[in-house]
Amino acid sequence: MPYNDFSSRSNYYPPDNIVDIKKDRPVSLTQVMGLLSFMFLAMAAGAFLVPPQYFMPAVILEFVLLFVIPLMNRRDLIREQDPAAGLTGALSLLFAACAGAVLGPLVQVLMADAAGRLVLIQAALVTFVVFGAFGLYGLVTRRNLGVMAKALFIGLIALLGVMILSVFFSSFMSPFGLLIGIGGAVLFSLLTALDFQRVKYSSADNAVLITLSIFLDFVNLFSFILNIFLLLGGGGGLRKR
DSSP states (O other): OOOOOOTTGGGTOOOSSGGGOOOSSBOOHHHHHHHHHHHHHHHHHHHHHSOGGGHHHHHHHHHHHHHHHHHHHHHHHHTTOOGGGSHHHHHHHHHHHHHHHHHHHHHHHHTTSHHHHHHHHHHHHHHHHHHHHHHHHHHHOOSOGGGGHHHHHHHHHHHHHHHHHHHHSHHHHGGGHHHHHHHHHHHHHHHHHHHHHHHHTSBGGGHHHHHHHHHHHHHHHHHHHHHHHHHHTTOGGGGGO
C-alpha cells in the first residue's frame, strides 16, 4: 500500500521564480544523502534479519512513527537542537527498519531460491536507476516541479482507491495488476523528482522530514517495480505466501 507525506510538501515548493529564492540556512544535500544512506542500511537489515512474524507489529510501529517523527522534529527545533543528530534522526532509522520488516516476508521468500533472488536483484537495480535518474533531474532542473503537486495528490488518491478495490474484487481487478504497478512506479518516480527539488529550496531544520519523504518515495517505487517484475515473471503467487 503506497503512503507518503503530502501534508508538508506545500511548505517547501519554490515560488514561480525559483532563481530568486534565498535561504539563510539551506539544507545540505550531503546531510540528506548521508541520512538516506543509513536509512537504506536500516531498511535492508529489517528486510533480511527481522522474522516474518513481526510483520504486523512493524506495520503498526511504522504508521505511528509517521506521525511521531514530525512532532519530535518540531520539539528539537523548539529546543534549538539538530533533529538529525538526536532522537528524531534515530527514529527515522527505526522507521526505515520497520519499512524493511514490512517487506521482509516477501524478500525472504524471494531469497529462498535462485529465480526469486534474480527477480529481487533486477527489481532493486531498476529501482536505483530510476530513483537516481529522477532524483538527479529534480536537483538540476530549473522548472518548478511544485506545479505537479495537486495532480500527483489526485493520482495517489486514485491509486489508493484502485488498490483497495483490488482487495475486495480481486478476480475483476487482477487483469489490471500490471497497469496498477506501472501507474504506481510512474507516480513515485515523479514524486522522487519533486522531493529532490525540495532539497534545494528548504531550510536545514527540515532535513529529516525531507529525507523521510525521499525514503518513502524509494520504498513505494521499489514495491511497485518489484510487483511488475513478479507479474511479468509469473511470480505473483509469491506475494500470497
